Amino acid sequence: MAMKWRIGEVTVTKIVELEVTGGSRFILPQATPDAILPIGWLQPDFADERGRLRMSIHALVVETPTRRIVVDTCLGNDKENRRIPTWNKLQTSFLADLAAAGYPRETIDTVVCTHLHVDHVGWNTMLMDDRWVPTFPNGRYLMGRIEFEHWTTQHEREDMAAVLADSVTPVCDAGLVDLVETGHRICEEISLVPTLGHTPGHVSVRITSRGEEALITGDFMHHPCQIARPEWSSTADSDPAEAAHTRQHVLTRLADTSILVIGTHFAGRTAGRVVRDGEAFRLE
Numbered sequence: 001m002a003m004k005w006r007i008g009e010v011t012v013t014k015i016v017e018l019e020v021t022g023g024s025r026f027i028l029p030q031a032t033p034d035a036i037l038p039i040g041w042l043q044p045d046f047a048d049e050r051g052r053l054r055m056s057i058h059a060l061v062v063e064t065p066t067r068r069i070v071v072d073t074c075l076g077n078d079k080e081n082r083r084i085p086t087w088n089k090l091q092t093s094f095l096a097d098l099a100a101a102g103y104p105r106e107t108i109d110t111v112v113c114t115h116l117h118v119d120h121v122g123w124n125t126m127l128m129d130d131r132w133v134p135t136f137p138n139g140r141y142l143m144g145r146i147e148f149e150h151w152t153t154q155h156e157r158e159d160m161a162a163v164l165a166d167s168v169t170p171v172c173d174a175g176l177v178d179l180v181e182t183g184h185r186i187c188e189e190i191s192l193v194p195t196l197g198h199t200p201g202h203v204s205v206r207i208t209s210r211g212e213e214a215l216i217t218g219d220f221m222h223h224p225c226q227i228a229r230p231e232w233s234s235t236a237d238s239d240p241a242e243a244a245h246t247r248q249h250v251l252t253r254l255a256d257t258s259i260l261v262i263g264t265h266f267a268g269r270t271a272g273r274v275v276r277d278g279e280a281f282r283l284e
């Protein structure tokens with residue numbers, strides 16, 4: 001059964017592509033077992049008893065009374081030339097799981113990429129007869145204008161060129177992409193919020209309905225350990241200082257409110273509320 005949350009009239013459903021324990025030091029080098037074990041609340045959902053991080057790659061389906069939105073499209077099947085060896089030629093049951101949760105791909109009307117990194121655009125496309133075709137043919141794909149311009153005019157890493165070629169260009173060529181600003185409102189309940197630093201045009205997704213509120217993080221935080229240690233930036237952050245500033249700022253705003261925080265890479269229970277904890281915060 002897929003994990004679900006309700007925010008007023010909106011439902012958010014988690015569709016998991018991959019969940020891994022350990023091996024994430026490359027992304028958060030400061031999160032050593034010795035640094036993680038003292039943050040007791042991370043266990044068992046977000047770290048194991050040896051202090052190794054648990055991380056997840058999942059999509060979040062946001063259903064409002066009028067829209068069916070997929071936020072971030074994971075890695076995708078059959079992709080090649082990925083920097084992380086295990087992210088190549090995946091064969092997961094993601095699309096079957098999406099359909100089993102009640103969301104066949106043809107019924108999705110909106111796709112949101114919080115940013116254009118490899119693990120957020122993969123299922124934008126799927127391989128059919130040796131061609132990359134849009135996975136969600138009836139959807140508008142919303143990509144940040146700043147984000148899009150950044151990656152299409154300069155991609156310093158070779159693997160980013162592969163990502164653009166198989167997961168971004170085909171949906172552009174199909175005429176399905178709308179470039180939007182970082183504060184874009186999608187519908188009454190859903191809007192984008194700029195959370196810059198991880199990438200130049202990175203956004204989170206704000207949900208409000210009937211007095212309730214939630215925030216889908218995207219990658220302004222990769223792991224809940226950054227709630228306890230907001231100063232820990234990830235190696236994938238394009239501007240580590242700005243990313244740390246964004247975390248501190250957003251966590252301060254979220255702390256001790258009823259806003260549900262739903263993590264884009266948070267494993268286990270994936271969501272919770274931020275509360276103050278000494279100098280920093282924790283997820284309850």
Ligand SMILES: [Zn+2]
Pocket residue numbers: 117119120219265
């Ligand atoms: Zn990511």
